[in-house]
Amino acid sequence: MKKFLFFGPLLFVVQLINAQSWDWGGPIDPLQAKFQIQQYRLELEIFPETQSISGRSTITFTSQEKLDTLRFQLIDQYQVSKVLMDGKEVDFFQKSDLLDIVPTDCTCNQVEIFYGGPTPIAQNPPWTGGFTWEKDAMGRHWMGLSSQGEGAKLFMPALDHPSSEPQQGVELSITVPKPYFVASNGRLIQTQNQDQKVQYTWKTDYPINNYNINFTVGVFEKAETDFRSVSGAVIPMAVWVLQDNKYKAQELLEVLRVSTQTHEKFFGPYPFPQDKIAVVETPYLGMEHQTINAYGNNFQFVPMGKVQYDWLLHHELGHEWFGNKVSVGDWADMWIHEGLTAFGDWLFYWEHGGPEAYFKKARAEARGIPHARPVLSPPNSTEKTAYHPEIYTKGAMVIHSLRGVLGDELFFPALKAFASEEQFTYLNLVTTKDFTDFIQRYTGQNLEGFFKLYLETTNLPELKVRKQGKAGYRIALEGIDFEMPVEINTSEGSQKLLIGKKGVLVTSSSLPEVDPRGWLMLKR
Ligand SMILES: [Zn+2]
Numbered sequence: 147m148k149k150f151l152f153f154g155p156l157l158f159v160v161q162l163i164n165a166q167s168w169d170w171g172g173p174i175d176p177l178q179a180k181f182q183i184q185q186y187r188l189e190l191e192i193f194p195e196t197q198s199i200s201g202r203s204t205i206t207f208t209s210q211e212k213l214d215t216l217r218f219q220l221i222d223q224y225q226v227s228k229v230l231m232d233g234k235e236v237d238f239f240q241k242s243d244l245l246d247i248v249p250t251d252c253t254c255n256q257v258e259i260f261y262g263g264p265t266p267i268a269q270n271p272p273w274t275g276g277f278t279w280e281k282d283a284m285g286r287h288w289m290g291l292s293s294q295g296e297g298a299k300l301f302m303p304a305l306d307h308p309s310s311e312p313q314q315g316v317e318l319s320i321t322v323p324k325p326y327f328v329a330s331n332g333r334l335i336q337t338q339n340q341d342q343k344v345q346y347t348w349k350t351d352y353p354i355n356n357y358n359i360n361f362t363v364g365v366f367e368k369a370e371t372d373f374r375s376v377s378g379a380v381i382p383m384a385v386w387v388l389q390d391n392k393y394k395a396q397e398l399l400e401v402l403r404v405s406t407q408t409h410e411k412f413f414g415p416y417p418f419p420q421d422k423i424a425v426v427e428t429p430y431l432g433m434e435h436q437t438i439n440a441y442g443n444n445f446q447f448v449p450m451g452k453v454q455y456d457w458l459l460h461h462e463l464g465h466e467w468f469g470n471k472v473s474v475g476d477w478a479d480m481w482i483h484e485g486l487t488a489f490g491d492w493l494f495y496w497e498h499g500g501p502e503a504y505f506k507k508a509r510a511e512a513r514g515i516p517h518a519r520p521v522l523s524p525p526n527s528t529e530k531t532a533y534h535p536e537i538y539t540k541g542a543m544v545i546h547s548l549r550g551v552l553g554d555e556l557f558f559p560a561l562k563a564f565a566s567e568e569q570f571t572y573l574n575l576v577t578t579k580d581f582t583d584f585i586q587r588y589t590g591q592n593l594e595g596f597f598k599l600y601l602e603t604t605n606l607p608e609l610k611v612r613k614q615g616k617a618g619y620r621i622a623l624e625g626i627d628f629e630m631p632v633e634i635n636t637s638e639g640s641q642k643l644l645i646g647k648k649g650v651l652v653t654s655s656s657l658p659e660v661d662p663r664g665w666l667m668l669k670r
Contacts, residue, residue, distance in 0.1 A: 200262025219306035271430035280429035309475030367392035417471035434465030475575035485541015550665025595628030622649030
């Protein structure tokens with residue numbers, strides 16, 4: 147009873163903290179617009195028994211002007227104990243999930259932040275993220291971290307805005323008790339044993355989105371191979387699965403190989419050849435953590451043609467191209483991450499299941515779109531504002547429709563070129579306008595009306611088919627002021643006609659079938 151009285155309020159406080167939800171993005175804080183992050187170097191110790199962390203983050207930055215305040219985000223439930231600049235302690239303030247540091251009069255471009263505390267517990271990972279503390283079948287700890295909806299402030303101090311990526315990447319030295327392993331981004335450059343503990347140091351030199359900085363803790367079985375990229379590079383490929391699932395590791399590795407090959411065919415070479423292609427089994431569904439995708443889909447492979455397909459693995463891997471290599475700096479444009487990646491999922495159907503499987507998938511997805519919100523959100527949107535299901539389904543459908551409008555000879559090279567352009571990749575973040583301008587420039591087509599309609603509104607062209615004369619029909623698309631190429635089947639055969647609001651007269655003794663394969667989103 148005493149125990150209950152003692153722990154009752156404490157538990158209540160912990161639950162209150164953990165019920166909190168965080169957001170990120172929106173307009174950039176003026177104080178944070180004054181500096182850029184070069185690198186995050188994080189040294190963390192993870193304490194599974196108390197579900198807490200403690201450590202030091204060394205942040206290297208550049209600035210064009212003298213800074214009065216160096217502002218980072220870090221959730222208040224972590225306590226900062228000390229901040230050093232140029233080896234000297236400096237003043238700092240923690241309030242409203244912000245960490246304001248008062249720099250000394252130095253010209254130093256590095257700050258060391260010592261902090262720690264209880265980890266925020268994920269309420270519905272990966273959508274409402276945080277730390278997920280699970281146990282494997284042997285009763286051993288299994289920890290996953292997800293933060294797409296919240297940013298890196300859930301685990302480290304950061305300039306936590308989607309437009310900020312550490313230009314020279316991250317280095318993560320994570321210490322855990324033995325026998326645990328830490329799977330993380332980039333390459334494992336050092337493993338250091340310290341009595342009952344072990345420290346794993348991972349490093350990537352590629353820029354990386356804050357929410358992709360990640361680590362998973364568990365006792366894993368590893369399967370690995372070399373992947374030969376279309377670029378000619380030989381890239382390490384690995385999967386880490388719980389030991390209970392070790393007999394599935396080789397099959398998962400093969401699924402990963404086929405998915406990588408499929409993405410490379412349509413999107414170009416794997417974007418992070420200096421690091422690795424990898425997945426780690428996580429206690430939540432999944433996330434596109436750069437070079438260490440979270441995988442929690444329970445090995446539910448389905449046969450497609452001659453290969454096995456795992457929709458979750460294929461989807462998260464697709465984000466290595468759209469999300470991680472091609473990244474948006476404003477969540478308003480988040481449909482570029484999710485729509486293009488979801489379209490990449492449909493391309494697996496195309497490549498391995500054949501055209502029938504692809505069109506069937508596209509039609510099924512199209513039927514489920516509510517057309518309630520535009521896929522493009524207003525400028526400076528937060529993640530919670532911009533994230534909704536249509537950025538996946540309608541986003542993919544826009545790309546599918548674009549394919550129908552352009553034809554494969556124009557569409558596929560344009561898509562690959564967009565994902566390969568220096569001005570749209572790695573540190574060069576993209577906007578929706580970058581994408582729509584590039585596609586039009588590359589293909590020489592005017593698609594302003596098409597993009598405006600499907601990306602910025604919830605309107606759909608209204609299909610009108612009217613009998614005209616004895617053996618004729620007038621087919622029109624009302625509500626648009628441009629024309630789209632539309633497939634039409636008549637008694638005379640199949641043809642593709644440019645159709646707008648004025649309509650086109652076709653000869654047919656039977657009712658024409660308009661867009662029978664389902665390229666377009668129309669009010670039918
Ligand atoms: Zn996704």
